[in-house]
Amino acid sequence: MEISSPKVSKRSGPSVVWIIPFLTLLVGGWLIVKTLSEQGPQASISFKTAEGIEVGKTKIKYKSVDIGVVEHIKFSDDFSNVILTAEFSQGSEKFLHRGTRFWVVKPQLGLQGASGLSTLISGAYIEIEPGPGAQQRHFIGLEKQPVIKADEQGKEIVLITNKLGSIDRGSPIYFQGLLAGEVLGHELGNDQKSVYIHAFIKDPFDQLIRGNTNFWNVSGINVSMSADGFKVKTESLRSMMFGGIAFDTPETLELVTTDVDNLVFTLHDSFEAIQENSYTRKLKFIMFFDSSVRGLTIGAPVEFKGIKVGSVLDVRLEFDSDDTSFRIPVLIEIELQRIIERGNEDSGSTYETLGKLVERGLRARLQTGSLLTSQLYVELDMHPDSPINISGEETAFPELPTLPTANFGAITQSAEKLLAKLNAIDIDNVSTVLLETITNANSTLQIADETITNANALITLPGIPTAIEDMQASLSNFKNIMQKIDASNITEAIDAGHLALESLTVTLGKTNNILEPNSPAQYNLIKLTGELEETARSIRSLVETLERNPQALIFGKDKKAKGE
Numbered sequence: 001m002e003i004s005s006p007k008v009s010k011r012s013g014p015s016v017v018w019i020i021p022f023l024t025l026l027v028g029g030w031l032i033v034k035t036l037s038e039q040g041p042q043a044s045i046s047f048k049t050a051e052g053i054e055v056g057k058t059k060i061k062y063k064s065v066d067i068g069v070v071e072h073i074k075f076s077d078d079f080s081n082v083i084l085t086a087e088f089s090q091g092s093e094k095f096l097h098r099g100t101r102f103w104v105v106k107p108q109l110g111l112q113g114a115s116g117l118s119t120l121i122s123g124a125y126i127e128i129e130p131g132p133g134a135q136q137r138h139f140i141g142l143e144k145q146p147v148i149k150a151d152e153q154g155k156e157i158v159l160i161t162n163k164l165g166s167i168d169r170g171s172p173i174y175f176q177g178l179l180a181g182e183v184l185g186h187e188l189g190n191d192q193k194s195v196y197i198h199a200f201i202k203d204p205f206d207q208l209i210r211g212n213t214n215f216w217n218v219s220g221i222n223v224s225m226s227a228d229g230f231k232v233k234t235e236s237l238r239s240m241m242f243g244g245i246a247f248d249t250p251e252t253l254e255l256v257t258t259d260v261d262n263l264v265f266t267l268h269d270s271f272e273a274i275q276e277n278s279y280t281r282k283l284k285f286i287m288f289f290d291s292s293v294r295g296l297t298i299g300a301p302v303e304f305k306g307i308k309v310g311s312v313l314d315v316r317l318e319f320d321s322d323d324t325s326f327r328i329p330v331l332i333e334i335e336l337q338r339i340i341e342r343g344n345e346d347s348g349s350t351y352e353t354l355g356k357l358v359e360r361g362l363r364a365r366l367q368t369g370s371l372l373t374s375q376l377y378v379e380l381d382m383h384p385d386s387p388i389n390i391s392g393e394e395t396a397f398p399e400l401p402t403l404p405t406a407n408f409g410a411i412t413q414s415a416e417k418l419l420a421k422l423n424a425i426d427i428d429n430v431s432t433v434l435l436e437t438i439t440n441a442n443s444t445l446q447i448a449d450e451t452i453t454n455a456n457a458l459i460t461l462p463g464i465p466t467a468i469e470d471m472q473a474s475l476s477n478f479k480n481i482m483q484k485i486d487a488s489n490i491t492e493a494i495d496a497g498h499l500a501l502e503s504l505t506v507t508l509g510k511t512n513n514i515l516e517p518n519s520p521a522q523y524n525l526i527k528l529t530g531e532l533e534e535t536a537r538s539i540r541s542l543v544e545t546l547e548r549n550p551q552a553l554i555f556g557k558d559k560k561a562k563g564e
Helices: 016-038 237-242 271-277 350-360 406-424 427-460 464-484 490-514 520-548 559-563
Strands: 042-047 059-062 065-075 082-088 101-105 108-110 113-115 125-129 138-140 154-161 172-175 178-188 195-202 214-217 222-226 229-233 245-248 264-268 282-289 301-304 307-315 318-320 325-335 362-370 375-382
Touching: 214 271, 264 271, 282 350, 301 325, 350 362
Parallel strands: 042 138, 059 125, 154 264, 172 245, 214 264, 301 375
Antiparallel strands: 042 082, 059 065, 065 082, 101 125, 108 113, 154 195, 172 178, 178 195, 214 245, 222 229, 282 325, 301 307, 307 325, 318 325, 362 375
């Protein structure tokens, strides 16, 4: 039986088996493309530390809207920073420009207040602030939250000062007491002496900034002591704690530039310093004093008739080896713009005018501005009868004649004399005499107290009020007797006198029975009784005389009666 060989034929085209892998490849590729097309951009952010940041949890927000999340954290090559890899939502490319800023928002509590309190519950997050510039994928994050956001309307300015003081980032800037801006930061100048302060003025206060705007420091409490006494000034409680700056733009008829982007403003120490610097026409003079100038400081005012016209620039001590004497030169500066000139403008130079005033009596002397601070100031005034007291030497500046400080010296001498008298007092003897005086006074007070006690006891004894009333009645009767005595009723007066004596005797008897034996009150009463007896005998004699000679009350005793 013949067996036929199988016939093998080749099939053209792909095998059905490859359909499944092909479909798988298509689905996988579509998923990859879809995933890549829906995935947002990535960027790296560098921070000093990763405090509060967690992978997969820390969000990136713009105006409280999530636009990304932190996917990875790693160290930089030199381990000085940490680099965060953040993945943003689709369409976030417009946020990633060169001027974009990142910072971590977390709870912060400081002297200027609390911020980021919502992160106590939700956790820290990264805030983004879009900025201008080209596209960028690597950024350096801010270590602190910026004071001013980019979308806030206003103007940035630069100030220069010699010392920063208590001004710091976040210090307020005021205009007429209103909060107008804040300090953004500060840096040291290239000369290693100046300090540049970057500040931001908010809208609408930024429109007040001109080329002639003045800025001055209002930090803390400004306490000054001068010839006018103590001065204490502060702008607000916030500026007292955190430092502060104030500004003002003076009105002027001249056109002043409003383009201040490239200007650097001077930060003055105080508003008074601005006023002092506004006077440009100044003349310097020198004066010599022989007496003490204790209390005269640099910057002390120079006044003419109570109005400040200048200030003291320098105070020194000179020694003359020839005669071993000392003198004190005082250099002053007169600000001519403080004086309004009237009359003939062609009267000569200022020095010639002052020379004429010196001839008419212009003199300088030291005066005490405040008894509390003992600070001195220079007083210029007219003393036409005083001599011109000048050194007569050639000096670098014109010399003004001076007068001795008589008032101040007299006060000092009086105080020295008073202290000398106080020192001469023997304190031990004074103390001994004072102690003896106090002892005697105590003894006197004790005696007076015993006397008052006895008197009170006498008055409070039973029957004393009745006795006093009877005595008063007796004296009243006697008074009536004396009033009734005349030439026509002598007999009635005699009878009334007898009745008064009898009443007085009864009263004294009652009083004597009431008092205790051998008591001081009884002794005094016995003495009073003796005096009353003498009075009674005198009255009795008067009555007998009137009985014998009634007209004696009118015509007096006759010579015979006088001779008896």
